[in-house]
Amino acid sequence: MDRYLSNAVNRIDQKGRVSVPAHFRAVLAKRSEGDLYALRALDIPALDVGGLDLLDRYEARIAREDPFAQAADDMSFFCHGDGAFLKLDGDGRITVTDFMREHTGIGTEVAFVGRGQFFQMWEPARFHAYREEARARLSRSRRNQVGPRPLGGTE
Amino acid sequence: MDRYLSNAVNRIDQKGRVSVPAHFRAVLAKRSEGDLYALRALDIPALDVGGLDLLDRYEARIAREDPFAQAADDMSFFCHGDGAFLKLDGDGRITVTDFMREHTGIGTEVAFVGRGQFFQMWEPARFHAYREEARARLSRSRRNQVGPRPLGGTE
């Protein structure tokens, strides 16, 4: 197993710690060494989290831009300035900081959502709402499609 | 860990000192020997700070200009002549000088912002405003994008 799949909701304890699902930790260990990289996602109240390989992907993307152009600067500002390293403690937990709470609205529980190459952290209610929106968008666009179906369904 | 990442706001004390975030100090120690070099960023009210390797970035840009042109001369003047060395004290703090305050508007607090190869110092409110601008620009360019997305939350 080398992809982040499925989702789980875990509770934040009084000291602000939350367990990263064991399955995600296993994937993480396979993809990168130790540290976790977290980033405030664009447009949605979630954090994108992964190993250092996730950061590498962003940096590779930035390297393709003219390093003195505005776009490269914005991208670096976003992924370096608005990102953070998370440390897993000995029990596989991370501490939820204000940095994370502000952007996501996370309070006492965190929804961990697998996204293949990375996973996300959401406030559970927002996650459920967003999931429904996403499903609705998909099924609407499938109905509007005349030719071959974009995704899924019965063939 | 060898890149400057995440951001933090620290308070300036009555003697004009401010702690450089411990994580940044660790990166600094790994990348360069002791010295910190600060320059006033072009176009934005921030300081670019790093080891002497920070100059590599600017010198690369100068190298791309015609050495007889005014622009190359101006750039060299700017990065070699208008920078300042910062001294870390025993507790990992630097003293905020007028040189820094003038350009940035820094008053009683400093926002340290990781930028990968270097980090920046901002007046916190200006930092927050600029961060929102940068995110808005990115999100706009993501929506206008037809093909694969340049960066960002959802893949």
Place this chain on the structure above:
DNA sequence: ATTACGCTCAAGGGATATCATGGGCACACA
């Protein structure tokens, strides 16, 4: 089939280390 054991994992708590911040003191330079 049902009970008992053992494993994994989320979650709680106490002790300790790290870090930002405040302040004292001495030395220099003006």
Place this chain on the structure above:
DNA sequence: TGTGTGCCCATGATATCCCTTGAGCGTAAT
């Protein structure tokens, strides 16, 4: 004699480490 600078230590908050608890689950034994 002040003012700025460097060096040292004190403190409180937070993060980190280590150990414990208890629920869920599969497996094995009765």
